[in-house]
Amino acid sequence: MESVGAGVTEVAPGDFVILNWRAVCGQCRACTRGEPWYCFDTFNATQKMTLANGTELSPALGIGAFAEKTLVHAGQCTKVDPSASPAAVGLLGCGVMAGLGAAINTGNVTRGNSVAVIGCGGVGCAAIAGSKLAGAAKIIAVDIDDRKLELARGMGATDTVNSTHTDPVEAIQKLTGGFGADVVIDAVGRPETWKQAFYARDLAGTVVLVGVPTPDMKVPDISLLDVFGRGGALKSSWYGDCLPSRDFPMLVDLYLQGRLDLDAFVSEKIGLEDVEEAFERMHGGNVLRSVVIL
Numbered sequence: 001m002e003s004v005g006a007g008v009t010e011v012a013p014g015d016f017v018i019l020n021w022r023a024v025c026g027q028c029r030a031c032t033r034g035e036p037w038y039c040f041d042t043f044n045a046t047q048k049m050t051l052a053n054g055t056e057l058s059p060a061l062g063i064g065a066f067a068e069k070t071l072v073h074a075g076q077c078t079k080v081d082p083s084a085s086p087a088a089v090g091l092l093g094c095g096v097m098a099g100l101g102a103a104i105n106t107g108n109v110t111r112g113n114s115v116a117v118i119g120c121g122g123v124g125c126a127a128i129a130g131s132k133l134a135g136a137a138k139i140i141a142v143d144i145d146d147r148k149l150e151l152a153r154g155m156g157a158t159d160t161v162n163s164t165h166t167d168p169v170e171a172i173q174k175l176t177g178g179f180g181a182d183v184v185i186d187a188v189g190r191p192e193t194w195k196q197a198f199y200a201r202d203l204a205g206t207v208v209l210v211g212v213p214t215p216d217m218k219v220p221d222i223s224l225l226d227v228f229g230r231g232g233a234l235k236s237s238w239y240g241d242c243l244p245s246r247d248f249p250m251l252v253d254l255y256l257q258g259r260l261d262l263d264a265f266v267s268e269k270i271g272l273e274d275v276e277e278a279f280e281r282m283h284g285g286n287v288l289r290s291v292v293i294l
Helices: 086-093 097-104 123-134 146-155 168-175 193-201 224-230 245-258 272-285
Strands: 016-018 077-079 115-119 138-142 159-164 181-186 201-209 231-237 266-270 289-292
Touching: 016 086, 016 245, 077 123, 077 245, 086 097, 086 245, 097 181, 097 201, 097 245, 097 289, 115 123, 115 193, 115 231, 123 138, 123 146, 123 181, 138 146, 138 168, 138 193, 146 159, 159 168, 168 193, 181 193, 193 201, 201 224, 266 272, 272 289
Parallel strands: 115 138, 115 181, 138 159, 181 201, 201 231, 266 289
Antiparallel strands: 016 077
């Protein structure tokens, strides 16, 4: 933190902070009923970020972190232990928190549960790590890329399924005694994978959608009787249903204790000028996360 504006008391210059893109308002319906992680009126800084010549900028997700400096609301900054590696804990600001929270917060994974995660990129691997942290007994990783399945094993997956060669629903059921998983997390966000998640869960099980669909995608054709008959819960996970002020410090502490391997998500460290090439490597499945070092 380089400097703060008038009236800011939560953070101060010199603080080591993680940025988040959902600064809670504290006043909306969700916040006032004690569920600020669902905040319906999150906000960004009111002061515009500009170039030195005064040109206004539109920071992505209100943060715009692909820059040497950025301007954010105080509520988008969470102070954490400065002894932590910035490259590792900075990843809590988006995808890694989304995956961890999809398992721990939204899916309510607990000790002894069986969990299946469809899609083993950065978010899916984080959901696997979160399930392991929560004490899941069986964690099944599903992907079409053997490289990602190998990464998933390193994050805590007990079993892997390459859905290019094997029907994932049948495979998950077989690995869970014929029943299906207690919690199935769709980290892809496509109708096909959501339908697989729906049928791969046990009766009264939970489906968590954390992969973000595109606007043209529709809910797959599923019998409404199946929805009723299978019971359980169908949930969406917004940013892992996290509350940064609560979750970031806790997860950083777990990282420093050696109980949460955030370093494993850092595939490479790059310069600001290497961002476009890094996105290509991510799209090709060659990295989990590329971290920009300034």
